[in-house]
Amino acid sequence: MPWKLQQLQDAGNYLCNALAYIRSRSDKVPFRSGPEVIMLLDNIIDCLNKGRSSLVIPKKKTIDDLIHNRNMRTFRPPLPIDIRVSFYIHGQKLVLMVYQLHITSSKTEIVNRYQMEVAVPWFNDVIVLFTVALQMCQQMRDKIQTVEESRSSSSIYENLEFLPETEV
Secondary structure, three states, X not given: OOOOOHHHHHHHHHHHHHHHHHHOOOOOOOOOOHHHHHHHHHHHHXXXXXXXXXXXXXXXXXXXXXXXXXXXXXXXXXXXOOEEEEEEEEOOEEEEEEEEEEEOOOOEEEEXXXXXXXXXXXXXXXXXXXXXXXXXXXXXXXXXXXXHHHHHHHHHHHOOOOOOXXXX
């Protein structure tokens, strides 16, 4: 059983969610309004933000998470009960943390921790692509928002009645 990097799984799932939003729009049914497009873009931007964040900002693990991590079953022979390891992505780096625990009947505490890092170039490529996709969606959203605002302000002026000037 291979070690699973949940962050990669999460990033992939968020990307699939963004694609699902895009595919949910039928080519045969055009958008009826700018706000409709903005709502779709907001959903896509949210997914892309979450996907990017899952790679850039690793989740903190508790001691309980370390002890009950199902990935620990991948080691043959198993590691000693007081040794736990954790792999995670932090930006373009793959990080390995090794923890030495002190386990008593009342509590468990970390005695030592060791960290090793290695740069994985394609992690950076993925983060850059998430960022570019986010920027493009945000730019498109901003342009549509500007058009909608100019439409609404011009319709306000069209409905105004101007009274003739009176002389003082």
